[in-house]
Amino acid sequence: MVEAAKARGYTVTLFNRGKTRPHLFPDIEKLHGDRDPNKGDGLKALAGRAWDAVIDNSGYVPRIVKASAELLAPNVQQYVFISSLSAYASHTTPGADETAPVATMADPTVETMGKDFENYGPLKALCEQAAEAAMPGRVTRVRPGFIVGPEDPTDRFTYWPARVERGGEVLAPGTPLDPIQIIDVRDLAAWLVAVVEARTTGIFNATGPGEPLTMGGLLDTCKAALGSGANARFTWVSAKFLEKPGGEPVDLPIWAPAEGETQAFHLRSTERARKAGLTFRAVQETVKDTLSWWKTLPPERQAKPRAGLSPEREAELLRAWRAQPKSAGKLPQ
Incomplete structure (x- = not known):
């Protein structure tokens, strides 16, 4: 993602904990904190900063996504949330598109994935909704399949x-x-940059080939x-x-x-993403x-x-x- 944005001439800022491979991308700005506002310095490093767009590729808990989206809403034009095809309630209809129902949870306050990761999809769906509630009409919900x-x-x-x-x-x-x-990570990254450039919002299945x-x-x-x-x-x-x-x-x-x-x-339909420029x-x-x-x-x-x-x-x-x-x-x- 960083390489794709840099290749298009954009100034990139990373926000993370600074613990995993901190040596990467020494030439770009890095802000350190925690996605969870209740841990350490939380989101303090983002306060008062402005960006044209944010690409959120690590949101798994609705409460945490809500916190970042609400904080950034006044100073960000577009919020791109990386969700998952697992957000759908069913995987039995060939060619199903973005209008298919999403998965739900009996208790939407649960923040654990579950023994067999059964909560992963429903939590992703709730994260999407949290972002959209914070920035109505300014969110791009991307649902990739296997990123390879x-x-x-x-x-x-x-x-x-x-x-x-x-x-x-x-x-x-x-x-x-x-x-x-499957979708090659380089194809997905290039398309995400294009989505930001075009200010494209909405819901997209993003998989290939x-x-x-x-x-x-x-x-x-x-x-x-x-x-x-x-x-x-x-x-x-x-x-x-x-x-x-x-x-x-x-x-x-x-x-x-x-x-x-x-x-x-x-067998998910990717027609909408293809029309929005996704290539493989x-x-x-x-x-x-x-x-x-x-x-x-x-x-x-x-x-x-x-x-x-x-x-x-x-x-x-x-x-x-x-x-x-x-x-x-x-x-x-």
Whole structure:
């Protein structure tokens, strides 16, 4: 985000606690405090300051978003809030757009994500509403899907190109035709700057890529990006088998079962954002750049990805899958 704004010639100010990677961006202004006004110096560093626009990319609790939006309202023309596609109440309707109902909570004062992060989506929806209440008509609510690309600390997308590069038998979830939606962080950042330039407000689903993508297409793209030396082979394992084999959840990032409650999670309409200028680079470029960045990390970091299956867990699941009776609905290899 910072790089995209700087590339367009804007003066950027960062507000954070100053604890995580404080060495980044030594040439721009940094204000330190806390999003929570009840902690430390809170939002004091923002008081009395004016900016053309604010991009809030770390709002998770409505009370906290309300505090910053209300403080900034007199001195900011536009408030861009980064929400999530998880803010929607349902993920079962293919092509659902921004008019779809958002998730709700029985107790809107709850500020914890919940054991299974079940409150994440409803809290994001409430954060959107808090920002809009503070700055009516001046808020841009952006609902991204999976944000991917170089520098992604979650390793959710990175797991796949790194795993394909390692080669051998790869556990591929679901079916090759299961839909996938992702957006390269650089495409999202460039579009957010454009949204600020145009003073565009409203609600936008922000995910991609430019053409329909499937899980099979993603894995094939990873393999193609590696060139002729790639020897990965994909074994497709059904969503039903992967629910909780042995009573344990399976971490297969990015993918969501194309059935049941998540059947349309990766089928959101992005027409509104596209009309507002959102464009996408090729998935192969994202794969190559992500893998290039991954290889710059220390070996000990690469040895412990933060998402996906360990080699041992993957091998265990593949053995269990092959042991299934033929009537279990196996897919051809």
